[in-house]
Amino acid sequence: MEDINRNSINVLTLGALGKNVSDDTLFIQQAVTKAANYMVQSNQVGGTVYYTGNGTVHFPAGIYGISSTITVPYGVNLDMTNAIFVAIPSNKTLDGFNMTGNTFRNNIIGGTFVGFKTALTFSTNNRNTSRLLIDGLSVHHCNVGIDMTSFSSSRSTNLTIKNFQSISTNQFLKTYCDMTHLTDGWIDHTGYDGASIYNQGFLKADNIIFVPSPTQAGARPRWIDNYNVNDIQPGERGVSISHCRFGGESGSCPVIFNYATADLEIIRGYSASIINIENSIIFSSGASNGESAAIVLFAIPNRISIKNCSGISNLKNGMITCDSTFNSTTVPNSRLISIFIDSSNKGSTTFPLMDDDLHRFLMTDDTPFNAFRQTFKDGKFYKRYRAVSTDNITAKVTFKLASPTSLANGMEQRDHGFSFFASISSSTSGNFGYKSQSLYLITLTGGHDGTSIKKRLSYTLLASHGGGVSFGTHATISSVHWGSDYTGNKDADVSSTEENVTITFNGGSNSNITILPLFGVDNYS
Structure with a gap:
């Protein structure tokens, strides 16, 4: 026996x-x-x-x-x-x-x-x-x-999984676990059309060196594919990365291709999808495949957080970009979706931080007015807009406004309105000696014109300081209207789906407007 x-x-x-x-x-x-x-x-x-x-x-x-x-x-x-x-x-x-x-x-x-x-x-x-x-x-x-x-x-x-190495292996790990912890390892990428790690659960990775190889013809290499988990009990899912180094060698590739969608029913007990990267070195130049971003979105998760990372100055598409198959403008504004990128991660002043439409979800440590992220659809609240001008006489700035299209309930009625300060720097020359400055209050109100309910754009001059010859030139708004042309109507039916708002003023392409919100769609939160 x-x-x-x-x-x-x-x-x-x-x-x-x-x-x-x-x-x-x-x-x-x-x-x-x-x-x-x-x-x-x-x-x-x-x-x-x-x-x-x-x-x-x-x-x-x-x-x-x-x-x-x-x-x-x-x-x-x-x-x-x-x-x-x-x-x-x-x-x-x-x-x-x-x-x-x-x-x-x-x-x-x-x-x-x-x-x-x-x-x-x-x-x-x-x-x-x-x-x-x-x-x-x-x-x-x-x-x-x-x-x-x-x-x-x-x-x-x-x-x-600890103290490991993966060499010349297409995919090191496919995980579907509630909790996966990778620590103290080395993973190289063969340059094939896929990810070194497939995640459908919660993945924590720390103290790992990710080493890329030249990209194979027609391939889109990346380090992690992050997917939804629809059959688990409540709990966070996604990826958390710390103290890792990604790339730097020829053929660098994105850290994450994200396919996980945001759960907008979290308050009912469901699970949030998250991506967290901190204290890491990201050389994601995409030199051989053109991705050139740390995170590529095929869907937006509930939270993205990038803190205290370096090596990101060569990301031509920014820290976060959307795949061409994904239209991020279809994702609704929600407090349950947020992007946090601390000021240490700004990287290059040449390349963008992220795709323009994603700015509406941005919450940064140096943006005190992040409550207005839902008001301006391009996310450029408290930002400078560079003006365009075809004749160097009249300039314009256009932004997208998230405005309710009906007054069906009390919440929409309460949210129907916004106001912001617009600081205008006007000039027809790049020389500072031609600059003039003014400050306006711009508002969106709702009212009835005797026929129907309207959304009305208005502006009020608060201060004007001349510049140019004898300091006699003033930055003066000529119109604030719906649409993206130089002219348009200040009133629109409340049911109108027009998103563009344009401010026109005297000046050339060297002019700009900085917006400081006061009241917006998300101000009540």
């Missing part, structure tokens, strides 16, 4: 050689099957299955050939320190170790896998306290390193 108190099996005692001269598959399978019968922990302690556990298979240092997938039974641990596993043949057609449905409080220590289709495959079988520790793993020239496989009925798995 087997001694059930033994807890470790040495594969060499069963006939494996580990000398890269033979196929050790049969002996490895025998070892893991045998280890499943060695009970290490008893469910009599506490009277619950949460205390059960089986034996460990020990692989002494060596090179082990594997010609067919090793099925690992429930509860078996693997000690593979200094062991190397080579697929036979090593052409990425064979899966290595498979623990599908059998993962539960397992430890996988060490192991180097070379030439596999998928090195390690795991999933649980609806066990509530599932935990998996992978420590010291290396994958080389594999298609996938670790695949947690989608198991919607059992996402309550805590996965920790």
